[in-house]
Amino acid sequence: DTAVSQTPKYLVTQMGNDKSIKCEQNLGHDTMYWYKQDSKKFLKIMFSYNNKELIINETVPNRFSPKSPDKAHLNLHINSLELGDSAVYFCASSQGDRVNEQYFGPGTRLTVT
């Protein structure tokens, strides 16, 4: 059983398009996150959701919007894609209002051409 899953694994699209990345966790965790890993492997948090409420919103462009239909899902929508959005996006989840260890999905490699 996959604990944290993401789809798609690879996403190639053109500038200006709108795309979504889906994330699901079956761990029963109540907090989910999105991270961006750039070409230099630097990991930075983008968003986190706790009990369907946004509790961290880093200074990411408003073209990025997280949507959580329920506690087990946190999808990432990206509008008007730009070349600089090319990166690997990781979804993660953890339990509790304190940050326990986070479990990461396999990542989605987004390439904007």
Add this chain to the structure above:
Amino acid sequence: AQKVTQAQTEISVVEKEDVTLDCVYETRDTTYYLFWYKQPPSGELVFLIRRNSFDEQNEISGRYSWNFQKSTSSFNFTITASQVVDSAVYFCALSEVSGAGSYQLTFGKGTKLSVIP
């Protein structure tokens, strides 16, 4: 200011050598957590260890050991008798209270370890 510093960008060792990955952190909180994650070439991120700020005991798990020293704000990771499968990027991370009152995980830039057979 960088909150988690992994000064070693890349390290290469020969198989069976011991290797230590350094991590220095900066925080004003008295309660915080430190983590190590491994990212093998396949790309996934694997949790290795969590340590809270009140527990300075060193920890050993098989060939892995961690040395937490609050006095020097360091949380170093040692792999004994390294193996090729240890080749990966290793991230140190700090969890502390953010401005919103929740905990936020900040990663270091990672250390790429290459173990040569």
